[in-house]
Amino acid sequence: MTESRLSERINRIETSATMAVVAEAEKLHTQGIDVVSFGAGEPHFATPQHIKEAAIAAIQANFTRYTAVAGTADLRDAIAHRHNVDFDSDYRREEVIASVGGKHGVFNAIQVLVDQRDEVILPVPYWVSFKDMVRYAGGNCILLETDEAERFRVTAEMVARLITPRTKAIVLNSPSNPSGAVMSAQDMTEVVRLAHQRGIWVLSDECYVYLNYRDKNFSVGGLREFKESMVVLGSLSKTYAMTGWRLGYALAPAPVTSAMAKLQSQSTTNPTSIVQKAAVAALKGPQDCVEQMRQEYMQLRDHVVKGLRSIPGVTCNMPEGAFYAYPNISAFLGRSGLKSASDLAGRLLREAHVATVPGEGFGTNDHIRVSYATSKAELDRGLERMRKFLAAL
Numbered sequence: 001m002t003e004s005r006l007s008e009r010i011n012r013i014e015t016s017a018t019m020a021v022v023a024e025a026e027k028l029h030t031q032g033i034d035v036v037s038f039g040a041g042e043p044h045f046a047t048p049q050h051i052k053e054a055a056i057a058a059i060q061a062n063f064t065r066y067t068a069v070a071g072t073a074d075l076r077d078a079i080a081h082r083h084n085v086d087f088d089s090d091y092r093r094e095e096v097i098a099s100v101g102g103k104h105g106v107f108n109a110i111q112v113l114v115d116q117r118d119e120v121i122l123p124v125p126y127w128v129s130f131k132d133m134v135r136y137a138g139g140n141c142i143l144l145e146t147d148e149a150e151r152f153r154v155t156a157e158m159v160a161r162l163i164t165p166r167t168k169a170i171v172l173n174s175p176s177n178p179s180g181a182v183m184s185a186q187d188m189t190e191v192v193r194l195a196h197q198r199g200i201w202v203l204s205d206e207c208y209v210y211l212n213y214r215d216k217n218f219s220v221g222g223l224r225e226f227k228e229s230m231v232v233l234g235s236l237s238k239t240y241a242m243t244g245w246r247l248g249y250a251l252a253p254a255p256v257t258s259a260m261a262k263l264q265s266q267s268t269t270n271p272t273s274i275v276q277k278a279a280v281a282a283l284k285g286p287q288d289c290v291e292q293m294r295q296e297y298m299q300l301r302d303h304v305v306k307g308l309r310s311i312p313g314v315t316c317n318m319p320e321g322a323f324y325a326y327p328n329i330s331a332f333l334g335r336s337g338l339k340s341a342s343d344l345a346g347r348l349l350r351e352a353h354v355a356t357v358p359g360e361g362f363g364t365n366d367h368i369r370v371s372y373a374t375s376k377a378e379l380d381r382g383l384e385r386m387r388k389f390l391a392a393l
């Protein structure tokens, strides 16, 4: 079938750059090549035991049928309760929808809020999927350029400059994928206040909210007075090392969660029943696993940043959250015919067998994303290969 016979809508978007790298690295791996993977954005930890046991118990109890589209009452209450306790918010069951992963929640939220030609303000660097999801909905992304020297800071003044009569939403993602930047509670509050005053939605993707190494964890969901202007998006993927289980959620005014449920009822229906049971166990059970993982990520972050900064020509901001470093590799562009971060990441993968994600997918040309959710030994192996490869350019 030729591309022209596909819908115009599907031709507007691209395959996720992150997924593309993972696929290429896997291809090399199946050829027997030992690839060090800094590409995938997923925890290297196993899902905690009590969560796995809840899923097994759900299967044994035959909890294997359809549930309510937005998730069981038990799960929606558990999501609201966890968020309310951790962030001083006041969400009720009607304001919660569970989805098949956080990405599905973001997708549904954008589909129900963004119309043709609506403008969505998107700070750079951005998570790859935001742009394509907005485009798929027919909207236009208005890129908000940030300054690496200012730790990619986003302020209300910067947002205000981009607001037009067509502005429908602003996307926030703190801690950020890909940069690991964390917005201060004050900056976030000011952006939310501005959006609220101007009748603009805030889509706050907080899937790394528990992986903050700088401040006390902060969710805009705690800003109760602005609740009617916000959609808070979360996921169990990173918090509880559950990427393969596919469970995410949105917290939003009830008309938004109802609209998202309507869309979901025509696509996936409910998230997997047994995963919902596991999610309740995760959210209601002991939370020390979350803190243990955070502590380990923090050590890995210090290790990888030290290693990256020791490579001549590489500079790197200290990421303050999530599990990504976003080194600047612009010193190498122009050497050995390298024109772009994609060129560099491609050759790094093919010649040195280290998988990273080029910055272009995130809206910047001078960086590669290094996921450090792996062991120290694996970080060292990859860093050594990078050092040799870059030195030879």
Ligand SMILES: Cc1ncc(COP(=O)(O)O)c(C=O)c1O
Binding pocket: 041, 100, 101, 102, 103, 104, 106, 127, 173, 177, 205, 207, 234, 235, 236, 237, 243, 247, 248
């Ligand atoms: C910023 C951001 N949002 C959402 C997601 C989606 O995660 P999941 O669909 O696994 O819950 C990711 C995953 O990498 C992410 O980085």
